[in-house]
Amino acid sequence: xxxxxxxxxxxxxxxxxxxxxxxxxxxxxxxxxxxxFNASNSITxxxxxxxxxxxxxxxxxxxxxxxxAAWNSFVIAIIASTIATAIATxxxxxxxxxxxFRLRTASIGLISLPLMVPEIVTxxxxxIFFNYxxxxxxxxxxxxAHIAFCIPFAYLPIAARMQGIEDSxxxxxxxxxATKRQVFTRILLPLMAPGIISGYLLSFIVSLxxxxxxxxxxxxxxxxxxxxxxxxxxxxxxxxxMAISTMLLAVSIIMVTISYIVSKSDxxx
Amino acid sequence: MAAQAESGGATTDTYKEARTxxxxxxxxxxxxxxxxxxxxxxxxxxxxxxxxxxxxWEFSLxxxxxxxxxRGLFGDEAPQIEWTYITIFWxxxxxxxxxxxxxxIIGFPTAYFIATRSEKVRPIWVFLVTIPYWVNLLIxxxxxxxxLRDQGPLNDFLLSIGLIDSPIHIVNTNxxxxxxxxYSYLPFMVLPIYASVERYNFAxxxxxxxxxATKWVTLRRxxxxxxxxxxxxxCILVFVPSLGSFLAPDLLGGAKNFMIGSLIEExxxxxxxxxxxxxxxxxxxxxxxxxxLIVFARRQAKAEKREG
Numbered sequence: 001x002x003x004x005x006x007x008x009x010x011x012x013x014x015x016x017x018x019x020x021x022x023x024x025x026x027x028x029x030x031x032x033x034x035x036x037f038n039a040s041n042s043i044t045x046x047x048x049x050x051x052x053x054x055x056x057x058x059x060x061x062x063x064x065x066x067x068x069a070a071w072n073s074f075v076i077a078i079i080a081s082t083i084a085t086a087i088a089t090x091x092x093x094x095x096x097x098x099x100x101f102r103l104r105t106a107s108i109g110l111i112s113l114p115l116m117v118p119e120i121v122t123x124x125x126x127x128i129f130f131n132y133x134x135x136x137x138x139x140x141x142x143x144x145a146h147i148a149f150c151i152p153f154a155y156l157p158i159a160a161r162m163q164g165i166e167d168s169x170x171x172x173x174x175x176x177x178a179t180k181r182q183v184f185t186r187i188l189l190p191l192m193a194p195g196i197i198s199g200y201l202l203s204f205i206v207s208l209x210x211x212x213x214x215x216x217x218x219x220x221x222x223x224x225x226x227x228x229x230x231x232x233x234x235x236x237x238x239x240x241x242m243a244i245s246t247m248l249l250a251v252s253i254i255m256v257t258i259s260y261i262v263s264k265s266d267x268x269x
Numbered sequence: 270m271a272a273q274a275e276s277g278g279a280t281t282d283t284y285k286e287a288r289t290x291x292x293x294x295x296x297x298x299x300x301x302x303x304x305x306x307x308x309x310x311x312x313x314x315x316x317x318x319x320x321x322x323x324x325x326w327e328f329s330l331x332x333x334x335x336x337x338x339x340r341g342l343f344g345d346e347a348p349q350i351e352w353t354y355i356t357i358f359w360x361x362x363x364x365x366x367x368x369x370x371x372x373x374i375i376g377f378p379t380a381y382f383i384a385t386r387s388e389k390v391r392p393i394w395v396f397l398v399t400i401p402y403w404v405n406l407l408i409x410x411x412x413x414x415x416x417l418r419d420q421g422p423l424n425d426f427l428l429s430i431g432l433i434d435s436p437i438h439i440v441n442t443n444x445x446x447x448x449x450x451x452y453s454y455l456p457f458m459v460l461p462i463y464a465s466v467e468r469y470n471f472a473x474x475x476x477x478x479x480x481x482a483t484k485w486v487t488l489r490r491x492x493x494x495x496x497x498x499x500x501x502x503x504c505i506l507v508f509v510p511s512l513g514s515f516l517a518p519d520l521l522g523g524a525k526n527f528m529i530g531s532l533i534e535e536x537x538x539x540x541x542x543x544x545x546x547x548x549x550x551x552x553x554x555x556x557x558x559x560x561x562l563i564v565f566a567r568r569q570a571k572a573e574k575r576e577g
Contacts, residue, residue, distance in 0.1 A: 008474050009385045011484060017378035018394075024375070025401045025455065028412035031422050035415070044420045087294045094291035099282025107292055110299050117307055118513030118558055120530045124551045125306035127537060128313050128544070131323065148302035151295060167281040180284065202403075209405040212515050212530075216537060226407045233407075233520070237415050245408040256403040260396055 029249060036242035043237055053243040062232075066244060069228035072139065073208055076224060079143050081203040084150035085158075088203075089196055091151075092159040093184070097167075114149040122149065123216035130217060137219035145217045146210065150203035157202060157263060161195025162188075194262045201259040205252055310555070314548035322537070324544050332549035354532065354550070361528040364443065364518070365511035368450035369458075372507045375451075376458030377500070383459070384466035395463065402456040410516045413449050414440055417521075441523035449517030450507075457506035465499025466492075498572055505565050513554050529554050 035043065039050035057066060088111075095107060114122060126145045127137075135141060169191065173183045189196075211226040218227060225248060232241050284291065314332050316324040334340075339351035383394040401409065416423050417439040424436040439445050469492065477487040493500070511517075515530030522528070529550065536547025 008478050008484075008487075009471060011378070011381070011488065014378040014382045017375060018382040021375045021379040021455070021459075022397060024452065025398065028409065028416045028452070029401065029404065031416050032408075032412040035422075043415070087298060090291040091295035093284055094288035097281055097284045098288030098291065099285045101285075101288065103292075107296070110304065111295060113299060113303050113307075116558070116562055117303075118510065118554060120513045120515055120533050121307065121310065121551045121555050121558075122303070124533060124537065124547060125310050126302070128309050128548065129302075129306035132309060144302055148298060151299065163280065167283060170281075170283055174283075180287070183283070205403050209403075209407070211405075211407045212534075226405060229411070230407055233411050237411060241411070242415070245405075245411065248408060249404050252404045253400060256400060264392070 032242050033246045033249065036239065036246040038239060041239070043239055043242070053239040054247075056240045057243050057247075060240060062240065065223070066225075066228060069223040069225045072223065073225040076139065076143050076146055077204050077207040080146035080150050080207045081154065081200055083147050084203045085154040085196060085200045087147075088151050088154035088158050088199060089189075089192070092155055092162050093188070096159055096162040097188075111152055111155050113152075115152050119212045123213040126213060127216045137217055138222060139219075141217045141219070142214055142222070142224070145213050146207045149210070149213065150207055153206045154199035154203040157198040157259075158192065158195040161192050161198075161263070165191050194265055198259040198263040201255045201262075205255055208248075209252070307555070310548045310551050314545055314552045316545045316548075318543045318545050322539070322542050322544060329545070332543075332545040335546055336549055336553070357527055357532050358529060358553070360526070361512055361530075364446050364526075364528060365450065365508050365514075367443075367447045368454070368511045369504050369508045371447060371451040372455050372458040373500070373504060376455055376503060377462055380459045380462035380499075380503075381466050384463050384469075391467075395460070398459050399456050401452075406453060407516055409452060410449055410520050413452055414445075414520055417445060417448070440521060441525070443522070443526055445521040446518050446526050446528070449521040450511040450514060453514065453517055454507040454510055457510075458503040461499045461502035461506065462496060463499075465496035469495050498569060501565065501568070505561060509558050509561060512558065 035046075036053060037049050037051065038046055039052060040047035057063060091107065091111060095104060098104070117125075122145075126141075126148075130137060130141050165188070169187050170183050173187050174180075178186070209226065210224075211230060214224050215227050215230070218224070223231070225244070229241060229244060232238065313324055315328055315330065317327040317329040317331065319325050334348075335351070336354050337351055338348040340346050340348050379398065383391060383398070386394060415421060418424070419436045419438060419440070423439075424433075427433045428436065439448075473491050473495065474487050477491045478484075482490070513530050513533075514528070515534055518526055518528040519531055519534075533547050533550050533554070536542040536544060536550070
């Protein structure tokens with residue numbers, strides 16, 4: 001067949017649109033990162049490179065508030081994502097390795113529920129629920145709410161990973177008289193490690209990022225980083241907020257990158 | 270999203286006996302902390318409001334009545350349709366729709382472009398598009414506001430290259446909210462379309478070209494129908510979270526561009542709120558979202574049946 005004069009797959013302008021898409025996605029983040037190193041008091045005028053706003057975050061007048069908020073955020077994220085990942089791992093084992101059963105579809109539905117309900121509705125629902133059972137709002141209510149919405153984010157990569165593992169390894173182990181418990185801890189868990197790590201990191205970020213639900217269920221006076229930033233931004237964007245944002249941005253990007261690299265590594269071969 | 274975990278791969282019954290115990294923690298946590306709370310919104314929307322926040326346990330239709338009807342200042346006039354809240358809902362639908370179209374215009378070519386790269390570099394492109402999604406939504410929205418401000422870098426740039434004479438006013442307009450929503454959920458548009466285009470059989474396009482179809486006719490008549498499920502999924506994944514979003518309208522929109530999220534939030538802040546009314550508004554939002562998702566799920570199921 002004669003070679004066609006043009007490439008059937010490529011459309012003119014689509015490449016340019018992709019570049020535009022990436023510019024739109026990254027421009028705001030890049031701009032804020034650059035301005036966080038601004039020496040000026042003003043957010044409008046550029047007066048040269050400086051780390052003064054980073055120093056301000058750690059030792060300035062508002063540093064105590066932000067340190068406490070950061071501490072709260074990380075403690076909540078660590079507890080919530082650890083518990084959510086454990087729950088999600090067990091659930092994925094039942095759903096992917098538990099054969100067909102009546103409640104299987106319902107279970108998948110229940111696990112995806114937090115993804116389908118709009119966040120603001122989940123926030124209202126959780127507030128109402130804690131109010132009804134007379135639970136005082138505080139750190140614990142935030143942790144409980146976070147566990148619930150972290151489960152699907154931990155579940156998806158874990159289940160996807162387990163789908164990808166041939167069960168021949170497990171069969172071989174059982175043929176050699178390993179108990180199911182041994183097969184789980186010695187064969188399945190190590191093979192699933194990339195999925196579990198990536199699920200853990202994703203749920204960690206999701207917890208660290210949450211604003212709306214936290215804002216509803218936090219007690220008076222308790223702040224996480226996003227609620228503290230939101231409160232500060234209401235009075236106007238200040239350079240120290242940009243420094244905090246840049247650091248948080250770096251944390252998220254590093255964790256997603258780790259999650260990406262880990263999930264790409266294939267230890268079944 | 271659950272459907273992704275369903276297709277292909279090794280699904281076995283090694284842990285058939287243990288599955289009830291394995292599922293127990295997930296069921297317990299999600300029933301108590303997710304399903305029960307959401308169901309309670311329904312109950313609270315039919316209760317009487319307590320003036321300092323909270324509820325009185327007395328059945329009442331006042332919240333829904335307040336949402337749809339205007340009975341005058343003292344509540345004794347003949348009911349008329351109350352437009353305030355319907356307008357807010359309508360504006361939210363409109364804004365979410367505009368953001369969806371914007372995402373589609375930029376997201377479709379992007380997804381197509383990525384899907385037609387060599388297999389090696391595709392994951393890197395996908396990764397580049399998804400990174401911003403994992404950055405804190407609040408920080409992204411604040412960054413957007415910083416960039417778009419009247420004295421912000423975007424206006425500075427446009428002024429310096431002489432494209433405009435005076436700063437364009439973007440923040441606190443409808444367009445700013447649309448941009449914010451678009452920015453928040455763009456990866457949700459790109460990923461499902463990308464997945465569909467990647468599965469698309471380009472021999473079909475070849476065949477069309479052999480029969481003298483132009484490229485654009487091929488795109489419209491052959492490719493688009495084939496990747497439609499991905500396009501619809503992308504639109505829903507952008508539209509649904511946009512509808513109930515709070516941060517973009519709150520930070521970029523200002524008071525004139527009030528959306529559902531802010532209306533609901535206001536009912537639960539401080540002593541001035543009205544919990545049952547907030548619950549009723551949440552219920553109406555949730556109903557709209559569930560209808561969209563159910564219609565979509567049914568169409569997908571039908572389409573899958575047709576394919577075999």
